[in-house]
Amino acid sequence: MNKFIISLCVVVCQFYNASGQKRPDALFHTTAATSNQTIKPLKNGISFLAIGDFGRHGAYTQKEVAREMGVVAEILGIDFVVSVGDNFYPNGVQSTQDYQWISSFESIYTHHALHEPWYVALGNHDYAGNAQAQLDYSQISRRWEMPARYFEKLIEIDNGKFLQLLVLDTNPFIDKYQQNKEKYTGIEKQNTKKQLRWLEQKLANKNPEIVWKIVVGHHPLYSGGKRKTSKETLDIEAVFEPILEKHQVDAYITGHEHDLQVIQKPNKKLIQFLSGAGSELREAGTTEGTLFADSVPGFMAFSLNDKQLDVYVIEAKTNTYQVIYSQTLTK
Template sequence: MKNKHSIYLLFLLVISFYSYGQARPDHALSKTANQHAEIQAVKKGISFLAIGDFGRHGAFTQKEVARDMGTVAEILDLNFTISVGDNFYPNGVQSTQDYQWISSFESIYTHHLLHEPWFVALGNHDYEGNAQAQIDYSNISRRWQMPHRYFERLIEIDKGKYLQLLVIDTNPFIAKYKANPEKYLGIADQNTQEQLQWMETKLANNDPKIVWKIVVGHHPLYTGGKRKNDQETKDIQLLFEPILEKHKVDAYICGHEHDLQIIKKSDKNVMQFLSGAGSELRETGKTEGSLFAEAVPGFMAFTLTNNALKAYVIQSTANDFKIIYQTEIKK
């Protein structure tokens, strides 16, 4: 009996080994390894992720994107994550105790490196709920950082050189939102001129220790997607592009469109990174200056040194991630 039992166990081991080989052949493993090798941490610098338009209780592709964010975070030894807004669909959160904090955030982004700081912007859907509750959640969660509707962080890169990160609130600048205060709660109370003055003052800081300037907002300056010809896109571009150009801002990171786009106009300094594919997707397209545009689930990853900003567009697939585009800004 013992011999028969041993033979049976050996048979199961052989079958299991064969099945594993069939499920993930050597060439598939090599392909995965090569994908992972394309993205690397920097020794003298920082790394971060950018995601947007994501909070849907794990629906659509939110869980797959969160899984791959964790994998990439580990490869890069992540420093922080940027959310470009529309953090909770369809109508924001009701309070700091709203269960959506669990179902759409805490239980989804679970990798330990995704517990590094999240610097969070507000989106239009967040204004359909209690935007103040998202600010107040900063006092409950160590990682959720939204001390105000717009704020600044100075983040050391290496040896006393800094990234100036400004997170702004673009929503009050959209005329149709301000005209509908019953839907976009509290938006009529926001002083847009005060925010613009704050931006000008912060970006005018020419301290030589600041080597990179990045601004984060929900609405895009440019898009080849659904809102390519919308008035709100034109208004945001007309208002913010001159400010970003005047102060030589290196990158503008945004969302609102449910896709992944990188746009750099030939006559402009700023490069726009649109990362709005954290969950539900929409068709996209290209516009003047488009370097990349795809409507696939995913996010963007960045490494930053004193001399270079590298950006990776990450697509989430059923079992793993793949890098579908990368670019670099050099100083």
């Protein structure tokens, strides 16, 4: 068996600092990826990257992550990028002419391989500004795509087989945002019941040509990080996990926590990929079902065809990248 394919036996790896004490952000994973691991696109498939919590005028590690995203994007020949939200800190953008579009996006993600569609979710910091401006920027940009606050993309993989990508707006489901309407502009106007009906309707599509179902949202269902036991995490899990499990969703891609995590709860089909390490970092941690967690600058890469989905968790290091975890899902 390929050493990078996830085994059924979970191996727990604890890492220690120079003083001999266990790091609080110790890695938990099921495969030991090494720096010489080859990233490669699957034959007859498509590839994409996932990034989140990034827009800080290039500060912290945003530029380093962007650089290695470009390198990996070229290797995989990516078809698109997924942003899980918190696209602009600290308070979103004010208009389509806001300088943050230049300083935090256009002048940062410059590699030609990153000039593919970006399918973008809204985060809580985006609601602190003019969220509508991010939708409107879709009419200006060749790559920024946010046609609505939640939307579907049916992406052909090969020979009439499709990936169903559903991008959610999880922000209106958070009580504390609803109670702070002055900060989170327009959030009270969002109809959560309507969005849930839409989600159920889309996931109920039984078209046999849809071979993968992936859902994107800013807020995680599970976390071992800062918000491990917070009300917002528990509430998002309570609302969305039953729906995603019911409809046999393959993966949930998320952010909000400023780290990299992979979590699959026991006896659940759904696996969560948390890619929130696009800029400023926070300490990571573990929870029930943690397969991997670390607080390093980075992103995730996905390559899939109609039979297989390869996932790479990638750390952006000095002038290079390293695959620090990988996993393969099969149909």
